[in-house]
Amino acid sequence: MRRDRLHVSNERLPSIAAWQQAIDAEGFDLKLDPIVEFLTASGFPAGDVARQAIWFRELSRNPRELMETYADDVPYFTSCPAWKHALSFRWGSLAHEGVSVFMAAVANAKATGGVVFDPQESSILTLDEMRALAGVFEKLAREEK
DSSP states (O other): OOEEEEEEEEESSSSHHHHHHHHHHHHHOEOOOSSSSSSOOOSSEEEEEEEEEEEEEEEEEHHHHHHHHHTTTTHHHHSOOOSSSSEEEOOSOOOOHHHHHHHHHHHHHHHHHHEEETTTTEEHHHHHHHHHHHHHHHHHHHHHH
16 A cells, blocks of 8 residues: 655755755654765655665655645645645555655655645644654554564
8 A cells, every 4th residue: 555745845955965964853763865866866765764774755746736636625725835846755555664754754844844745634734743643653663573
């Protein structure tokens, strides 16, 4: 089963190093691969969380298209700022991949002043909700080992 989290913002982090710095500032045990060229990558920034390899898909999206697609289901999108950037985070069924998405999305949203959207639930998630979900996935990841 594939899950998604979408992030919209007016800024984009300039590099994997900047993203890693935002992750570290949150105190998360997530390490992105520093070799990835963030501005040209449209695939799987690899790394590890709690020393388990992770792969999650991060794709640049058209924010206008994204907001138009979900405007009927999410009132926020009818009156929100005209966001300039959108990222789609996708992962499969492994809990440690899920926790990496939540950690990466929280750090990115906080650093860029953006918001995170759950398309399966048609809801905007606060950073606190995302942190709580990261904790749930961390617990599941420990049980997964």
